[in-house]
Amino acid sequence: MAPAARFRSVVLDCPDPLALARFYAQVVGGTPRQDDPDWVVLQVPDGPRLSFQRAPDLTPPQWPRSDRDAQQFHLDFDGGSTWEEMDAAQEKVLALGARVLDAEDREKKDFVVYADPAGHPFCLCRIEHH
The missing domain is CATH 3.30.720.120 (Signal recognition particle alu RNA binding heterodimer, srp9/1)
Structure with a gap:
């Protein structure tokens, strides 16, 4: 179809x-x-x-929330395949005005959640490149 x-x-x-x-x-x-x-x-x-x-x-979305005012969606970006690449990507987005929303258990989850300067959530994800 x-x-x-x-x-x-x-x-x-x-x-x-x-x-x-x-x-x-x-x-x-x-x-x-x-x-x-x-x-x-x-x-x-x-x-x-x-x-x-x-x-x-x-009014920027609140992260994390589960009621009707919760985030509607977020953007995921490939932050690299190693934690060194992820750390470098994080340094860059923070310098540009992002802020960390959730970095807890990043090694287990393989992502970190940020807010852009307007408050929208986005993630840098550790992606295994093959």
């Missing part, structure tokens, strides 16, 4: 679309393109398109 649609992009609401697009460009690459003050697009090299939409009154 043919799909009903093709994937276009993940859209993140945020108070400052260009600032958040620049944050993610430093995390995953690409160059933000702003054709409208309320909308910025970041084409991730060899990856999806991330878009950022102005939402001046955004």
Whole structure:
């Protein structure tokens, strides 16, 4: 059966679309393109398109929560295959303005949860490369 649609992009609401697009460009690459003050697009090299939409009154998701105000989704990124690579990736995202939400049992879980500068959760995952 043919799909009903093709994937276009993940859209993140945020108070400052260009600032958040620049944050993610430093995390995953690409160059933000702003054709409208309320909308910025970041084409991730060899990856999806991330878009950022102005939402001046955004209330960031709370992590972890299980009630109706819980996070709706989060982004996972490959942080490397070793803990040294993960530590280097963490140093970079923290310098860019991310903050750690959960690093407990990282060796057991193989991921660390962060919040981007607008408060959206994302993970750096340790991925075994084959």
